[in-house]
Amino acid sequence: MYSTGAVENRLFVYEVVGLSQKGVTNDSVNPIRRSGSVFFTVPYRRMNQEMRRIIRMGGQIVSIKPLNGDTPLQVTANQLTGNSPASAQPQSTEKTNGKVMTQAKAKNTDIPVNIYRPNKPFIGKCIENYPLVAEGGLGIVQHLTFDLSEGDLRYIEGQSIGIVPPGTDANGKPQKLRLYSIASTRHGDHKDDKTVSLCVRQLEYKHPESGETVYGVCSTFLCNLGIGDDVAITGPVGKEMLLPEEEDATIIMLATGTGIAPFRAYLWRMFKEQHEDYKFKGLAWLIFGIPYTANILYKDDLEQLAAEYPDNFRLTYAISREEKNAEGGRMYIQHRVAEHAQELWDKMQSPKTHTYMCGLKGMEDGIEEALGSIAAQNGIAWPDFVKQMKKEHRWHVETY
Numbered sequence: 221m222y223s224t225g226a227v228e229n230r231l232f233v234y235e236v237v238g239l240s241q242k243g244v245t246n247d248s249v250n251p252i253r254r255s256g257s258v259f260f261t262v263p264y265r266r267m268n269q270e271m272r273r274i275i276r277m278g279g280q281i282v283s284i285k286p287l288n289g290d291t292p293l294q295v296t297a298n299q300l301t302g303n304s305p306a307s308a309q310p311q312s313t314e315k316t317n318g319k320v321m322t323q324a325k326a327k328n329t330d331i332p333v334n335i336y337r338p339n340k341p342f343i344g345k346c347i348e349n350y351p352l353v354a355e356g357g358l359g360i361v362q363h364l365t366f367d368l369s370e371g372d373l374r375y376i377e378g379q380s381i382g383i384v385p386p387g388t389d390a391n392g393k394p395q396k397l398r399l400y401s402i403a404s405t406r407h408g409d410h411k412d413d414k415t416v417s418l419c420v421r422q423l424e425y426k427h428p429e430s431g432e433t434v435y436g437v438c439s440t441f442l443c444n445l446g447i448g449d450d451v452a453i454t455g456p457v458g459k460e461m462l463l464p465e466e467e468d469a470t471i472i473m474l475a476t477g478t479g480i481a482p483f484r485a486y487l488w489r490m491f492k493e494q495h496e497d498y499k500f501k502g503l504a505w506l507i508f509g510i511p512y513t514a515n516i517l518y519k520d521d522l523e524q525l526a527a528e529y530p531d532n533f534r535l536t537y538a539i540s541r542e543e544k545n546a547e548g549g550r551m552y553i554q555h556r557v558a559e560h561a562q563e564l565w566d567k568m569q570s571p572k573t574h575t576y577m578c579g580l581k582g583m584e585d586g587i588e589e590a591l592g593s594i595a596a597q598n599g600i601a602w603p604d605f606v607k608q609m610k611k612e613h614r615w616h617v618e619t620y
């Protein structure tokens with residue numbers, strides 16, 4: 221059921237035919253063009269005004285659907301053909317059951333969680349550990365693969381596992397687990413369902429008082445693992461970063477540093493693996509922020525995929541210490557996002573688009589900086605837009 225307040229905050233998608241491209245691009249409501257139809261996302265309070273504008277321009281409204289798919293609008297034949305002034309009102313009688321949207325959470329029951337807990341972790345073996353940062357790059361980042369064949373650990377793309385480092389903490393207690401995003405698909409790097417891979421940066425910082433270099437406990441343990449070494453694994457956990465089931469979705473991925481991990485899993489599933497259980501036909505767009513070219517993790521693979529699948533995979537870098545933004549400062553991910561703001565905004569209007577963000581804590585603020593003004597130009601406050609997308613399970617954030 222709607223309360224008036226809830227309706228007023230809602231967005232609706234108009235499908236319109238019969239408009240010229242020229243006629244729509246000057247307006248603040250952003251159109252998305254697909255096979256003869258143009259789709260507009262319209263805030264509730266502008267619905268009548270927008271309907272009149274479309275009619276004035278000779279357009280015909282084919283359908284009006286709420287962006288979140290909860291409740292359809294009942295629009296009369298006259299309104300659809302533009303013969304009567306618009307007064308479409310949301311009706312409370314029927315649920316569409318999410319037909320107009322994609323939901324990453326639709327089948328949560330199939331998601332494996334906590335198969336192994338910290339009091340009885342799975343002991344896997346390290347079978348791969350190789351560096352991902354090229355010469356001249358900053359820090360140490362390793363790609364690690366663990367053998368799972370002796371256990372029951374299963375996972376899907378977008379989940380994390382816990383690693384319990386050996387030894388005790390400063391209080392003499394056993395070390396606590398640390399979470400790491402899984403970087404492989406559910407079938408594993410060897411495509412045999414028997415491995416899991418991570419992308420781990422060794423934490424290194426100067427102690428604020430002593431000035432001594434401090435290395436993180438678990439990340440150092442992982443980065444130094446030898447082939448055949450044991451590793452205590454828990455999980456999997458996480459439902460925030462799952463891919464939607466729809467194979468024609470648009471997947472926007474915003475990554476900084478090791479935030480690439482879940483996106484490697486997605487891209488391998490979409491393009492590299494070509495497993496019979498998933499045939500991606502949509503668009504994946506990765507915007508990847510790193511300090512130097514030498515820090516582009518999985519660079520060769522990413523560029524090969526971009527070259528091989530130009531219609532389905534777009535790759536954009538923001539190389540902060542080599543490239544300059546429009547103001548002459550460092551090119552961070554938010555500057556790249558700002559450069560593509562219109563296009564990203566247009567894509568985000570589609571119910572088929574999911575946006576994912578992974579990496580450095582605080583990334584979200586930069587993205588708001590980059591897209592806030594385009595949202596405002598469209599009469600929507602960015603936090604409200606994000607809230608709406610979260611509600612629709614189209615906005616996914618994992619930062620640490």
Ligand SMILES: Cc1cc2nc3c(=O)[nH]c(=O)nc-3n(C[C@H](O)[C@H](O)[C@H](O)COP(=O)(O)OP(=O)(O)OC[C@H]3O[C@@H](n4cnc5c(N)ncnc54)[C@H](O)[C@@H]3O)c2cc1C
Binds near residue numbers: 399400423438479
């Ligand atoms: C959901 C999730 C997914 C993650 N995925 C990944 C991943 O894919 N790859 C990855 O590398 N990491 C990932 N992490 C981070 C990871 O869990 C660990 O936090 C990280 O590896 C550091 O653990 P550590 O044991 O090495 O450091 P610790 O020994 O635990 O040290 C960390 C502590 O050091 C202190 N510290 C850190 N930096 C500074 C500083 N600059 N100045 C002063 N003090 C500081 C803080 O007190 C901090 O709590 C993820 C975290 C989460 C929550």
